[in-house]
Amino acid sequence: MSKDVELNEADEKTFAYLKGHPKGVLQSDLWKDLDVDSRTCSRIIKKLEDAGLVTREETKKDGTRTFLITVVHTSEAVNPALFMAGQTIIPCVACMEECTVEHCKMLEDWIYELVFDEME
Numbered sequence: 001m002s003k004d005v006e007l008n009e010a011d012e013k014t015f016a017y018l019k020g021h022p023k024g025v026l027q028s029d030l031w032k033d034l035d036v037d038s039r040t041c042s043r044i045i046k047k048l049e050d051a052g053l054v055t056r057e058e059t060k061k062d063g064t065r066t067f068l069i070t071v072v073h074t075s076e077a078v079n080p081a082l083f084m085a086g087q088t089i090i091p092c093v094a095c096m097e098e099c100t101v102e103h104c105k106m107l108e109d110w111i112y113e114l115v116f117d118e119m120e
């Protein structure tokens with residue numbers, strides 16, 4: 001969970017850039033990509049890390065130590081009621097069939113049940 005850290009424009013820009021690279025960016029490349037000096041980049045990364053927005057994982061590139069910076073993904077809790085049509089749970093939850101969503105009778109039946117349930 002992210003902590004309450006105030007981000008400035010450079011922090012936001014860096015975070016947005018990192019979000020566009022879900023596999024992460026090496027810190028040794030990041031400061032060049034963002035056209036800032038390496039010390040400024042380190043400060044920004046530290047701030048984002050303190051805010052719980054990114055992780056830093058030590059790695060090596062061409063024998064030199066650097067860090068892989070990756071955005072922390074937060075998943076919001078899903079309301080389990082969304083998987084229910086009345087008392088029937090969506091069939092996909094326990095399905096072992098080869099999936100063909102467009103032609104699935106089980107899913108079609110469940111959707112009808114959902115519609116009838118919402119009409120009641």
Ligand code: SF4
Pocket residue numbers: 091092093095096097098099100101104105106107
């Ligand atoms: S759509 Fe049908 S086949 Fe695909 S996972 Fe759901 S129940 Fe199974």
